[in-house]
Amino acid sequence: MASAVRTVQQRRVFRAPTVTRLRHWSLRGAAITYLVAMIVVPVAAIVTKGFAGGLDTFREAMASPGAWEAISLTLVASALAAIINAIFGTMLAYILVRYRFRGRGLLSAIVDLPFAIPTLVTGVMLVAIYGPNTPIGKAFGTVGIPLMFSQIAVLLALCVVTLPFVVRTVQPVLLELDTAEEEAAQVLGASAWKTFRAVVMPAIRPAIAAGALLAFARGLGEFGSIVFVSGNIEGRTKTAPYFIFQLTNQFKPDQAAAVATLLFAISFVLVLVTSRLVRTERKEAKS
C-alpha cells in the first residue's frame, strides 16, 4: 500500500515538468497565433497598402472631393460629442453612485443600452422620432433647423453611441471615493458645487478624461449609426468612415487604406493613453 502511494507520487514528480511545460507552450502558442493571425495581419495589410507608395496615395485620396471636409467633420463632431458626454456622463455617474432613488437600477441599465443596440438601429431610432416626416422633425424644420440628414444628426448619433463611456469610467472611481471628505467639506460649510469642485472633481478628473478620450476614439470610427442619419452629403455631412467606405467601393483600396491608417493611428494612440490612465488610477486606488 505504502509503496503504491510512493510510485504514484514519483510518477507525478517525474512526469509533471515536461507535461506542464508542453501545456504551457501550447497555450502560449495558441494565444500568440490567435492575436497575430487575427489582428496583426489585417492591420499590417492596411498600413502597408496605404503607405507602400509613401505619402502619395494619401495625397491622392485627400484630393478627392469632400475629403478634408469629411475628416474635419469627423474630428469636430467626435470632439463635441466627447465633451457633451463628459459633462452629462459625469452627472449621470454621480447620481447613479451617490443618490438613492427608485428606478436607479433601471437608469443604470438604460445607460448601457447604446452598447447593446446595433448602431444601425440607433440611427433608425433617431430618424423615427426626429426625421423630417415626424412632428418633432417638422417643427424644427419650419424654424429652419433640419434635425436629420444634417450635421446636427451626425452629432446626435455620436452622442447616443458614446454615451456610456464616461459614465462607465467615472462610476467605479466614485464608488471607491470615500464620502467622509465630502461630508467634512459640507459640515465645514462648503456649498454643494464647491464640495464637488474642490473634493470630488480632482479625484475623478483622470477618469473623466479617460472616458472622454474613449468616446472620441469611438466617434472617429463610427459608421452604423451615422450612415443612416447623416444622408452622406458630400462636403457637408459625409464623415471620414463613410469616405473610406466610398473609396473602397470605388475600387481605390490603396487610398482607402491611407485614410484608414490616419484615422486608426489617432484612435489607437488615444485608446492606449486611456488604458494607461485607467491602470495608474487603479494602482493609486489600491495603494
Place this chain on the structure above:
Amino acid sequence: MSVVLGPPRLVDVTPGGEEMRRRGRRRALVRGAIVAVCLLYLTVVLLGPLVGIFLSAFREGLPKIGETLTSPDVRHAFFLTFEIAIVTLLVTTTFGAVTAWVLVRHRFVGRRILNALVELPLAMSPVTVGLACVLLFGRGGWFEPWFTARGIQVIFALPSMILVTIFICIPFVIRSVAPVLEELGTEEEDAARTLGASTLQTLFRVILPNIRWGLFYGIALTTARSIGEIGAVLIVSGMLKGQTETATIYVLTAFEERMDAEGYIVALTLAAISIVMLLVIEISKRRKIKEVMG
C-alpha cells in the same frame, strides 16, 4: 493648588439649525435639478428614439409585423446573422479565454505588446476592418491566390463576414475574463493540485466556476456586438440580395428601397434582441463584480 475642570468651552463653528435646514432644502433642490437634467438628456438621446421606433414599427399593425418577420428574405437574413454570431462566439470565447489566461498567468517577453494588441480592434473603425479583409482576400490580395486556387470564395461570402466579426469581437471576452482571473489568484488552484486534482478537474471544478460570470459577460457583449455589426460586414458582403444579406444589412436596404415599414419592424426586432442581451449583461456584470470583490 486645585484645578477646577470646568466643562470644555465649545466654539460653535457649525451654522445654526435654521441655516442648516435652509441648506438642506437647497441641497435637495440641486439634487432634483441634476436628476431632472440627466433624465432630460437621456430622453432626448435614448428614450425618445426608442419610443419613436416602437410607434413606427407598430404603425401598420400586427399582421404586417407577422408578415414581415416570416417573409423568406427576412428569415434568411436573421438566419445568416445568427450563423455569423454563433461561429464568432465559439471562436472568440475559446481563444479569448486561453489568451486571457496566458496574458494573466504567464510572464514572457512581449506580453505587454500582446496586451496592447487586444485593445487594437476597439480603436479600429468597422469600415477599416472590412477594408483590411478586402485587402487580404479581395482581388490582388495577399491570400487571394491561395484561396482561388482551391476554389474557396472568401470575399463577398460567409467566410469573410465571419472573419471581420471575429476581429471586432476579439477584445470582449479577453477584457472581461482577465481582471477576474487576476483577482482570483492561484491559491485555490494550487490547493486543488496539491490535493491531487488533475488539470481537467482543476479547470472544471475550480477555475471555470470562479470565472463563469466574467466569461458570461464577455459572451453577452460579443453576441450583442456580432448581431449588430454593420460597417465591416457591409463592405465584405458585396450586398448580394438573399445571399449575403444579414439582418442589419436588410434594414439598410429596406429603407433604400422605400420599404420603411419592413425596415422599422426588423430594426425593432434587432433592438428587442439586444435589450434582452442587455439584461443578461446587467445581471452577469453584477455577478462579475461580486466575483472580483470575492
